[in-house]
Amino acid sequence: MKNGLRSYRTKLGMSQLELADAIEVTRQSIIAIEAEKYDPSLPMAYRLAAYFEVPVETLFPNPWR
Amino acid sequence: MPRTYSEKMTRRAVIFVVVTLVAAFIAKALMRLWGVNDGGWIAFGLMLSAFAVFFVLAVKFWQSLDDMQRQGQAWSWYWGSIVSTAIIGCWIAGAGLGKSDFTKGVGTLLILQLGCSLLLQGFWWLKGRSFSFWSGE
Structure with a gap:
């Protein structure tokens, strides 16, 4: 699933490890989401969106809309 | 720490x-x-x-575990079990161990694993229905 995670993260000047620690997931999860190889669960998507203070659909654009 | x-x-x-x-x-x-x-x-x-x-x-x-790690565990256990079962099956067939104690042990383990998996899968489906099966909904 396409997402803007990498651009939001780099905008804050964070590393993947720092973001992973901030939302309590492994760095592998962040790498896989950014590489669009893994679709996060709804709770994880909400947690990421809340961290960047954006709506979920801003971070994960809805391709069906 | x-x-x-x-x-x-x-x-x-x-x-x-x-x-x-x-x-x-x-x-x-x-x-x-x-x-x-x-x-x-x-x-x-x-x-x-x-x-x-x-x-x-x-x-x-x-x-x-985060949800990706859980998926990783479930994925590796599922496919790992299938591949290991295939290997052991081929090994037993190839070595002619069909009626040995070793095969009985493997069989017992596989039957119990399958039984427990089916039991937990049933529990999983009921959990997904919030146990409404029991409340008659």
């Missing part, structure tokens, strides 16, 4: 393995001390205690 989430996870995994091994070694040492060499209620009780420790740690470890 671990600082990052990944370090915490590594620490938990190490504790999981070490505590389980220590529990198993203590159980074995107690059996030797009491002169119990094979089977019986003492061995059963010790084994049950060791697995109780293992189970508590397994639940805690599972709860601490």
Whole structure:
């Protein structure tokens, strides 16, 4: 699933490890989401969106809309 | 002390393995001390205690995993079990061990694993229905 995670993260000047620690997931999860190889669960998507203070659909654009 | 989430996870995994091994070694040492060499209620009780420790740690470890890690565990156990079953099946067939005690052991293990998996799958479906099956909804 396409997402803007990498651009939001780099905008804050964070590393993947720092973001992973901030939302309590492994760095592998962040790498896989950014590489669009893994679709996060709804709770994880909400947690990421809340961290960047954006709506979920801003971070994960809805391709069906 | 671990600082990052990944370090915490590594620490938990190490504790999981070490505590389980220590529990198993203590159980074995107690059996030797009491002169119990094979089977019986003492061995059963010790084994049950060791697995109780293992189970508590397994639940805690599972709860601490993020959802990608959980998928990774489920994926690797599922495909790992299928591949290992295929390997052992071919091994038994190739080595002509069809009626050996080894095959009986493998069969017992596979039947119990399949039985427990089916039981848990049933539990999983009921959980997905919020146990509405029981309330008659």
